[in-house]
Amino acid sequence: MKPWIKILVGLVLGVIAGLALGKREIVIFDYSISNFMHEIVDRFGIAFINLLKMLVGLIVFSSLVVGMCHISDPKKLGRIGIRTVLFYAWTTVIAIVFGLLLAFLIEPGVGLNKPLPSDFVQGSQAVGIVDLLFSAVPSNPFAAFAEGNVLQIIVFAIFFAFAINLSGKAGKPVLHVLESISEVMYSLTHFIMKLAPYGVFALIATAVSTVGIDLIKLLLKFLLCNYIACIAQVFIVFPLALRLLAKVKVAPFFKGMKDAIALAFTTSSSSATLPVSLDCARKHLGLSPDIAGFVLSLGSTVNMNGAAIGQAVSAIFIAQAYGIEVTAAKIVILIIVSLVSAIGAAGIPGTGILMLSVVLSAMGLPPEGIILIAGVDRIREMVSAVVNILGDAVAAVFIAKTEKQIDEKKYHAITWLE
Template sequence: MSRKDAAPQAGGGFWGKMELWKKIVVGMVAGVIVGAVMGPEAEVLKPIGTLFINAIKMLIVPLIFCSLIVGVTSMQDSRKMGRIGAKAIILYLGTTAIAITIGLSLAAIFGPGEGLNMVAKDSATMGKEAPPLVQTLLNIIPKNPVGALAAGNILQIIVFAIGLGVSLTLIGDKAKPAIAVFESLAEAMYKLTEIVMKFAPFGVFGLMAWVAGKYGIDILLPLIKVIAVAYLGSLVHVLVFYTGIISFVGRLNPIRYVKALVNPAAVAFTTTSSSGTLPATIKASREELGVSKGVSSFVLPLGATINMDGTALYQGVCALFIAQAFGIDLEMSDYMLIILTSTLASIGTAGVPGAGLIMLSLVLTTVGLPIEGLAIVAGIDRILDMARTTVNVCGDMMVSVLIAKSEGELDETIYNAETSSANSEVETA
């Protein structure tokens, strides 16, 4: 879409001309202020945010399903699809291990739990267990694809979509009508996403007002150090590690990557949903970073499901915080076990609601830390979830850029453009 084409849509006064991410920031700040003033009564505004989240969730299943099929069929080569998939999984797991190492390191340096002197009780409170990895692998093949679509089982949907996409590629010309249908459906979902995203600032306002009103500053103060360390780790992982990989491995200007993150990061931060941010992530990757349709349609939905860099970083911070709070000294073997468990659990808990807390309960159990510690961080989980989801989304985009570059499917003319039409039209994202 050119600037000329977008001009009529930029009308509607000052608000209509404002870029989407700026509108989201306005909604976020206004929500915090209103929530702080109203206190618990701000919960009356939560339905506004809930409506927006429901609209986002409405898009997830058909968007992932159609995008994956379009991505696989556009490759025209099942071997290439397998190669890209292998690269994506290796990169996602590798960056997850680095993320939790950063979290552990910063928690060790700043000691957010030191001095709390908490005592573990004989409590029956247990965290929800993550599903065993073997069971997860057995369950990824859907017995009923329609049932998987209806239930929103993302892993099963991905497997079925990839299988269907590969089959359509293998049957040649007979697949063209079906492929055309999925391409049309994918485009329709992108357009519906544009419509839904216009309401993002209002949904964000409702969500932030509820969060600020519910938690308040009094509850946040005792745990402010945990939040600060988690957010610092998130910034280090994105602005140092990701940009370093983009620069030294991808041989690309990291500033372009950071600029393209703004809109998807704003959506991820407020919605706390990697899958819900997928429309904005795909759009920014294609239009601002030059990632091909085939790579973005395959790698990004996969990353939205299995990439948990931000969640892993959160595990490191919270696990060490709980150990410090209860006065438990961890050995180097414990640190290695935390890294290994969190990295593998990032696949085992993929697509499970509340994956962050589920993964944390798994880590605490594995290392022998008091499971009661789960309740301590559960109260601020929403605030931590904002940071970890943002990191997850930034990681998805980084991996898509690297894979596109390695496959010769990165349009560096778009990536290196001084200005991007997509950036000026972000309100239609």
């Protein structure tokens, strides 16, 4: 059975188990068997996510450094870097606009009539955007690896790659070591992915049993706004980019990324999916390791289309829930801050809530509004993570095609059953 099919089986069984755990309380001798089972399943899911996160730091660092060093021409590296960042910014802005349009059209927060906090003063508050950007510079690279701060790891990797190139022959042994580390990490990824169906089962069972159907019904319009915007991004923007910019067929792209799609959806983590995304890009899409490593590693933190949609919809939802008018000036602030805050998102479950506080602060909205959506944010992130990883992959295909570093025979030969 193919990996993506196993993951989907784990998803279905996880939903069934989650409904069973959340519906009935089983008590024997004053001891809750249901709570015990819930805790065991929850711990296993957390352990699986930790295994995936364990890979991210070294994979991002080694892939980015190796990719940059192999692109030895400074002009070529600069061209690829500028194109990548511009592509990411373009797709992120479109994602934010989709989110805004749907939030104003569906009005998910209208009718909730939440009272404003007594100490809330409407108006723009201090924004930590400058702090967010400067925090990307690591004071201790080892601490960045220990804390899993991917943005700081990327910054360190960029400087490290430049230093290797400037060192000439002295830097070659270091590059060879990093090339070996990169290959070892891919082998470790394949091993850990054998546990994916079981980890997915645990994660989905926990999410379903914790959230509950009643809360989902209450915030259904909020979730629909997010989902429809994400679907529009995936099935309108990305195919247009593939056909018009990369000039490749669309179907092989989704076929080649199916393992990464299944994992991102079930783990709600685009960062944890990075090792599998890199594997799909190299093995199925036919991208060169250098382009895949550079673009996808950078995109794992810098490009968050799904997160940007979530920020836009959540902010408008909270404003509508509290009856606060959203002016044109606030919309401009929302677009700018959502674009910047998406860069700082770590791509792991729960990070979107933290970054949303920055957006709310900039728009002068009560931060207490986060409580309204916290319960279903994990469900929103399942689809959001898929959009994140697909946005990175589309950019990688585009860059690889413009640099003639894609094996188009391999790209178009992929089937659903591989």
